Amino acid sequence: MNAIDNRDVQSLMTRAIVQDIKPEAEGVLTMELVPDGEAEWPASDAGAHIDVELPNGTVRQYSVINPGEPNKYVISVLRAPDSRGGSKYIHDQLSDGSVVRVGRPRNNFPLIADDRPVCLIGGGIGVTPLLAMAQTLAGTDREWWLYYCVRTPAHAGFGRLLDRFGDRVRMHYDSASGSAPDLQAMVGTFDDAHVYCCGPQAMLTAFEQCTAEIPSELVHIERFSPADIPADSPAFIVELVRQGLTLDVPEDKSILDVIEESGVQVESSCRIGICGTCETAIVEGQADHKDEYLTDDEKKEGRSMMICCSRSKSPVLRLDI
Numbered sequence: 001m002n003a004i005d006n007r008d009v010q011s012l013m014t015r016a017i018v019q020d021i022k023p024e025a026e027g028v029l030t031m032e033l034v035p036d037g038e039a040e041w042p043a044s045d046a047g048a049h050i051d052v053e054l055p056n057g058t059v060r061q062y063s064v065i066n067p068g069e070p071n072k073y074v075i076s077v078l079r080a081p082d083s084r085g086g087s088k089y090i091h092d093q094l095s096d097g098s099v100v101r102v103g104r105p106r107n108n109f110p111l112i113a114d115d116r117p118v119c120l121i122g123g124g125i126g127v128t129p130l131l132a133m134a135q136t137l138a139g140t141d142r143e144w145w146l147y148y149c150v151r152t153p154a155h156a157g158f159g160r161l162l163d164r165f166g167d168r169v170r171m172h173y174d175s176a177s178g179s180a181p182d183l184q185a186m187v188g189t190f191d192d193a194h195v196y197c198c199g200p201q202a203m204l205t206a207f208e209q210c211t212a213e214i215p216s217e218l219v220h221i222e223r224f225s226p227a228d229i230p231a232d233s234p235a236f237i238v239e240l241v242r243q244g245l246t247l248d249v250p251e252d253k254s255i256l257d258v259i260e261e262s263g264v265q266v267e268s269s270c271r272i273g274i275c276g277t278c279e280t281a282i283v284e285g286q287a288d289h290k291d292e293y294l295t296d297d298e299k300k301e302g303r304s305m306m307i308c309c310s311r312s313k314s315p316v317l318r319l320d321i
């Protein structure tokens with residue numbers, strides 16, 4: 001398992017006070033979270049995220065913008081138009097002094113510590129983990145660029161932080177160019193670089209296409225929305241062995257959706273494969289892992305899977321539900 005598994009993280013959640021909450025850009029709030037009381041929080045690494053549990057019980061994941069700083073996590077939150085109770089609640093209900101709960105930082109999107117150059121590409125609120133990486137890189141001799149892509153100047157935030165990075169930052173405004181960013185050109189900034197991307201789904205899909213020929217160990221993606229189910233992902237069957245239920249999972253639905261539609265209650269939170277809440281033991285069959293929670297070794301072992309996003313390589317998957 002990961003060093004801290006999801007159950008541990010849930011139990012390690014501590015009360016936090018919201019402070020210095022303020023508008024960052026169009027539809028984006030930035031806030032500091034600090035311990036309520038004597039709790040000691042570890043510093044986060046670049047690329048890490050925390051679980052934030054809101055007073056309404058919703059748990060969401062947000063990148064920590066200030067790496068290396070204990071006892072304070074800075075996060076930014078975009079008001080999602082289709083918010084299921086996370087970003088809408090934060091924008092409408094939280095203010096300085098509000099109390100939430102936070103988990104310890106976890107990192108599915110680490111900055112690889114070698115000598116290669118680094119190309120960071122962030123779209124909209126997806127820039128937040130990359131801002132943490134940029135701060136870490138700024139104190140090193142490594143070559144790096146940060147591309148920050150937004151719709152208009154009003155959608156761009158983090159000005160004071162970006163100013164510190166000088167000409168390492170390249171802005172792309174859709175409104176100015178009249179087109180989406182040229183990811184191919186950005187990815188080609190350096191030879192043999194690590195390339196990192198976080199942003200909306202369309203950007204990540206384009207990024208995956210233009211990095212298809214790059215060795216996978218150099219390509220790093222962080223998602224904060226569900227990945228599209230691949231068009232060539234076949235339908236399969238799941239058997240819930242404890243429930244005695246057999247369900248068809250069609251090409252366009254997740255296992256989690258199908259199980260919920262059957263009336264069986266299972267735990268979930270992020271629904272995009274990053275939090276570990278929906279981890280389910282595999283009794284028989286081979287999962288096609290799509291999450292960013294399990295390690296590569298855990299995926300090879302095949303003992304469990306994230307049913308919110310992963311698929312099946314075998315016609316039938318038997319799950320411990």
Ligand code: FES
Pocket residue numbers: 267268269270271272273274275276277278279291293306307308309
């Ligand atoms: S619900 Fe978060 S990993 Fe599945």
